[in-house]
Amino acid sequence: MTDPSPIGAVDKALLALDALARSGASGASLADLAADVGVHKATLHRTLAALRHRGYAEQTADGAYRLGAAALVLGTTFLREENLPDLLRPALAALSAQVDELVHLGALAGREIVYLDKVEPQRAVRVWSAVGRHRPAATTALGRAWLAALESTGTPLGDDALRRFAGDDADPADLRRAVDLAHARGYGEETEENEPGISCVAVAVVRDGRPVAAVSITAPADRLAGEARAHRLAALRESLPEMLPAGLGVPALAP
Numbered sequence: 001m002t003d004p005s006p007i008g009a010v011d012k013a014l015l016a017l018d019a020l021a022r023s024g025a026s027g028a029s030l031a032d033l034a035a036d037v038g039v040h041k042a043t044l045h046r047t048l049a050a051l052r053h054r055g056y057a058e059q060t061a062d063g064a065y066r067l068g069a070a071a072l073v074l075g076t077t078f079l080r081e082e083n084l085p086d087l088l089r090p091a092l093a094a095l096s097a098q099v100d101e102l103v104h105l106g107a108l109a110g111r112e113i114v115y116l117d118k119v120e121p122q123r124a125v126r127v128w129s130a131v132g133r134h135r136p137a138a139t140t141a142l143g144r145a146w147l148a149a150l151e152s153t154g155t156p157l158g159d160d161a162l163r164r165f166a167g168d169d170a171d172p173a174d175l176r177r178a179v180d181l182a183h184a185r186g187y188g189e190e191t192e193e194n195e196p197g198i199s200c201v202a203v204a205v206v207r208d209g210r211p212v213a214a215v216s217i218t219a220p221a222d223r224l225a226g227e228a229r230a231h232r233l234a235a236l237r238e239s240l241p242e243m244l245p246a247g248l249g250v251p252a253l254a255p
Contacts, residue, residue, distance in 0.1 A: 012039060012047050020057055020067045027059075027066030084213050085117040088205070091243035092119045092215065098239060099232050101219040102127055106142040106202075107212070108150075109134070111165050113143045116213070127198055127218055135194070138170035141202035142214040144178045144188030149204035149211040149251045151179060186237055186253040188214075192221055199224040203236045203250045212248070215240060 019028070019036040030048070034041045048065055051057035055070030088105055096103040096119040105117040112134045137143025147165065151157050157165070157179060162172040182188040191199045201224060202216035217224075217232050224232060241249050 009047070012037065012043065013051060015039075016044060016047050016051060017056065017067070017071060020051075020065060020071075023064075023066060025066060027064030029064055033065060087245055088213065088215070089117060089119075091240060091245075092117060094243045095119075095215065095217070095235060095240055096121055099217055099219075099235050101217050101223065101232065102129070104129065104142065104202075104216045104218060106140070106146075106214050106216070108137055108143065108146050108214075111137055111167060113137050113140050113146070113214070127195065129218070136165075136167060136169040138166045138175045138178075139190065139194060140216075141188040141190040141200040142216050144175075144182045144190070145202040145204045145216075146188075146211045146214045147175075148179045148182035148188060149206055149214075152183065152251060153210050186251060187233060188216075191224075197221055201229075201233060201236060203240065205244065205248055206251055207248055209251075 015037045016033065019033050022036070023033070028036070030041050030045060033048075034044045037044060039047075048057050052059065052068065055068045057065055057071070058068040059065055084107065085105060092103045092105055100121045100123060102121060103119045104115055106113040106115050108114075113136075115129060115131055115133045115135075117131055118129055135143070137147060143165075147157060157176075159172065162175050166172045166175045178188065186203065188202045188204075189200065194200075197220055198218060199221040200216050200218045202214050204211040205213040205215060215236070217236060219232070222228075237250065244250075
C-alpha cells in the first residue's frame with residue numbers, strides 16, 4: 001500500500017503485529033522487529049508495550065517478542081460457528097450459481113452435522129433440507145469430509161471414535177472406508193443413502209489445517225455422475241477455495 005495511513009500510531013501497531021506473526025513462536029528481538037517494521041527501536045518499544053498491555057504481544061524469558069494470546073484468539077472468535085453463515089454466504093451463493101445446484105454449509109456438533117445455511121439454485125429442487133437440521137455425521141458427505149479433515153490434523157479415528165460417530169446409524173467399518181475414500185479423493189460423498197435418487201459431495205473448510213465447516217453440493221444422482229460430476233467436483237475443489245474468506249481453504253489432496 002502506497003497511501004499513508006490516516007493514523008500513524010495505529011499503522012505502526014498493525015505492522016508490528018504482522019512482524020510478530022512472521023517471527024513465529026520463538027519470537028524476534030526488538031532490533032530485528034524494528035528493522036522489519038522500518039521504525040526506530042525506541043518507537044517500536046512503546047508500540048510493543050501497548051500491545052503487551054492488551055495481551056497482543058508478549059516477551060519470552062530471553063527478551064524476544066512474539067504474538068500474545070489475545071492476537072491468537074481473534075481468528076478463532078471471528079470464525080465462531082455463529083459467524084460462519086454470514087462469512088461464507090457469498091462463497092455458497094457463488095458456488096451454487098456456478099453449478100446450479102443446492103449448496104449446504106454444515107458443522108460438526110458432537111456426532112452430528114448441523115446444517116448452518118443453504119443456497120438453493122434457480123431451477124427447482126426436489127430435496128428436503130432445512131437450516132438447523134441435524135444428521136448423523138457418519139451418514140452424510142459433509143460429516144465424512146469433516147472427519148477426514150479432522151483425522152488429517154493428527155487426530156486418528158480409532159475403533160472407539162469410529163463406533164461413537166457411527167452410532168446406530170452406520171457400520172464402523174463402512175465409516176472407516178468412507179473416511180479413507182474422503183482422504184484419498186479430497187472430498188466426502190454420499191450416494192442415495194439418505195434419499196432415493198439424491199447424491200451429495202462435500203469438502204471440509206479448514207483454518208490452519210483444522211476443519212471449521214464443510215460445504216456440500218446436493219443434486220439428483222444423475223447430475224452427480226460422469227462429466228457433470230467432474231464439473232461439480234472441480235467447483236468444490238478448485239473454485240470454492242478462491243471464493244472463501246482469507247485464512248480459510250480446503251484440505252490438500254493426499255500425496
